Amino acid sequence: MNTIDALNSRYCCRAFKLDPVRKETVLKIIEAATRAPSWGNTQPWEIYVATGEVLERLRQAYLKNLQEEVAGHPDLPRPQSWPLALQRRTEDLMAGRSQLLGIARNDSTGRKTMTQANYKFFGAPAVIYLCMDRGLTPWSVFDLGSLSQSIMLAAKDNGLDTAVAVMLVAYPDLIRAHLEIPDDLSIIIGIALGSNDPNNPGNRFRSPRRSLSDVVHLKGF
Numbered sequence: 001m002n003t004i005d006a007l008n009s010r011y012c013c014r015a016f017k018l019d020p021v022r023k024e025t026v027l028k029i030i031e032a033a034t035r036a037p038s039w040g041n042t043q044p045w046e047i048y049v050a051t052g053e054v055l056e057r058l059r060q061a062y063l064k065n066l067q068e069e070v071a072g073h074p075d076l077p078r079p080q081s082w083p084l085a086l087q088r089r090t091e092d093l094m095a096g097r098s099q100l101l102g103i104a105r106n107d108s109t110g111r112k113t114m115t116q117a118n119y120k121f122f123g124a125p126a127v128i129y130l131c132m133d134r135g136l137t138p139w140s141v142f143d144l145g146s147l148s149q150s151i152m153l154a155a156k157d158n159g160l161d162t163a164v165a166v167m168l169v170a171y172p173d174l175i176r177a178h179l180e181i182p183d184d185l186s187i188i189i190g191i192a193l194g195s196n197d198p199n200n201p202g203n204r205f206r207s208p209r210r211s212l213s214d215v216v217h218l219k220g221f
């Protein structure tokens with residue numbers, strides 16, 4: 001697959017088939033993705049991948065927390081608020097997704113179902129967790145961002161889909177316990193990996209983008 005096709009066809013897949021992902025494929029994806037750039041080639045990433053029984057136990061622990069209404073507490077805290085324009089875009093995203101799924105704006109059960117899908121890791125057969133030393137700066141989070149997009153594109157090249165989601169790392173204490181991740185690592189983001197379920201209507205959703213004229217400021221051309 002060429003790069004532009006991979007960029008255009010990547011989307012956040014929120015429903016996967018059960019089909020397992022082979023270890024060799026995961027390693028192939030990660031090997032290609034770790035060609036990502038990083039500050040001074042520091043390669044700050046530590047990458048954990050869970051599948052099979054390990055992932056299943058973690059999934060059950062997440063669902064128990066959801067049932068007991070334990071608040072998510074990712075290692076990298078969520079923003080408390082957004083500037084208005086960004087807030088509007090995220091509201092538009094939720095409205096667009098809800099409309100496709102037939103969930104009304106104030107339907108709390110529908111919203112709970114969407115949260116539950118996150119905590120079920122969207123049914124993915126594997127989840128990749130990107131971690132880095134707790135003492136590192138936002139520059140290393142930038143490097144993890146490059147790595148994460150590279151993972152998603154390499155997954156496309158291997159015929160797989162992905163969902164990058166903070167909700168996957170909502171309970172770092174559980175991930176740390178189930179995957180034996182040392183305390184000195186921050187668990188920054190999770191990427192669900194697998195084959196998309198083409199029958200799930202949610203997978204028909206494609207998020208919009210700002211127009212080029214709104215985003216790009218060309219000078220001297």
Ligand SMILES: Cc1cc2nc3c(=O)[nH]c(=O)nc-3n(C[C@H](O)[C@H](O)[C@H](O)COP(=O)(O)O)c2cc1C
Nearest residue numbers: 010011012014093118164165166167168189206207
């Ligand atoms: C850092 C980050 C965190 C995200 N967290 C979530 C999440 O918790 N749940 C979710 O469903 N999507 C999550 N997403 C996916 C975004 O909503 C999605 O990338 C965005 O709406 C653009 O849509 P697309 O990826 O389908 O192009 C996250 C994306 C990023 C980059």
